[in-house]
Amino acid sequence: MNFKTSLHQDWLSNIRGDVLAGAVVALALIPEAIAFSIIAGVDPKVSLYASFCIAVVIAFAGGRPGMISAATGAMALVMVTLVKDHGLQYLLAATVLTGLLQILAGWLRLGALMRFVSRSVVTGFVNALAILIFMAQLPELIGVSWVVYPMVAAGLAIIYLLPLVTKAVPSPLVCIVVLTAVAMVLKLDIRTVGDMGQLPDSLPVFLLPEVPLNLETLRIILPYSLTLAVVGLLESMMTASIVDDLTDTPSNKNRECAGQGIANIASGFLGGMAGCAMIGQSVINVKSGGRGRLSALVAGVFLLILVVFLGRWVKQIPMAALVAVMVMVSIGTFSWESLKNLRKHPPSSSIVMVATVAVVVATHDLAKGVFVGVLLSGIFFAHKVGRVLRVSSETAEEGNARAYSVVGQVFFASAGAFTSSFDFKEVLQRVRIDVSRAHFWDITAVNALDTVVMKFRREGAAVEVVGLNEASATLVDKFAVHDKPDAVERLMGH
Structure with missing residues (x-):
């Protein structure tokens, strides 16, 4: 594919859809990024800067157009101990090393290992993520004002009914705008994005992690960087496969490995944490009409504009609106057909799928769930072939x-x-x-x-x-x- 064809296909073939989808994704990224920073034990600006930086860089360097990458919960969980024991600067250094390891993985063409992940594991991965996305919304639905429930219901009604009337504008974007306006006009006393944490008021700046450049530092950060690299690539490759299926288009897994690495290096030098592809945001992007690289670029740039220059308006967005969007993502992500296939498919395939879901949901660790799924797939395959x-x-x-x-x-x-x-x-x-x-x-x-x-x-x-x-x-x-x-x-x- 020559440059002109690539430019048109990846950047200019769906400008309107990509811009609108990117705007929806940017709005949905804000509360998630803040929540992930709380998990990791760092300032909200660390995850917001990371989400901006990774989304923008991956738009150019990634191998899967239409996929969204940013700060994620799976990566944040790995960072907790490092931040607690050694502080933010070591996290930034670990983020840079994570990027270098991921570039090495791309150079070694490790993306090809995805062919060893069976369809049952992918289905289990998707279903587990859908469950985790829904579970992540429960704190916003339990022990809250009664007003939240009709707001969420109204948001879901807009999301699902508006496309029956018009698809000119993504219904999740309309949901966020309408519910924000209603909350502001009626002065509803409900939780908003501003209640999640302080938004940054300045642009990120280039900085070198303030850590000693010696073997002791390497000994501290290498185990975390290896784990971050593996978890990030695993989640990114799985998400890429899902977006491949949703859009019926191929992706370059090895380029995606290297692209994730470049994005994480940039994030580390701009004061951000490591990140990877996000299944929820990628599904929002695709469902909202995003197909090309432009959607990820718009999401990153719009995110930065929102939090730095339009922060006072963004703070007014009710969490109920974003909960409605994420519930839509959860429902749309879950493979409902897999429930019917439990009886149709061979028992071994069903066991692999259910085991993957169970381990991911129980541990909140995608890597462990996929590892168990791949291991079971290998055992069942060996047993089956061994009998032939x-x-x-x-x-x-x-x-x-x-x-x-x-x-x-x-x-x-x-x-x-x-x-x-x-x-x-x-x-x-x-x-x-x-x-x-x-x-x-x-x-x-x-x-x-x-x-x-x-x-x-x-x-x-x-x-x-x-x-x-x-x-x-x-x-x-x-x-x-x-x-x-x-x-x-x-x-x-x-």
């Missing part, structure tokens, strides 16, 4: 010889079944093992083949292995011992 192995045989030469035929995959999960399929006590002169319809994948498989051949030889039979495909033959030639002169001694441990 068949060894048949027939006698030849008046019963003095037997020909075995192996069909399937031989690897660590099926090696035991492979070995037990042969009768080593039968008195034979010759044994022929045809593996032309089999594949040997690992050292365990090669060892199993060694064991079979040597056991037959110990019983006095001449063994011939035929039909190895090129990949299997390479592995066997390199690691097998049954064709070596001292094979029997090696196997018997002499």
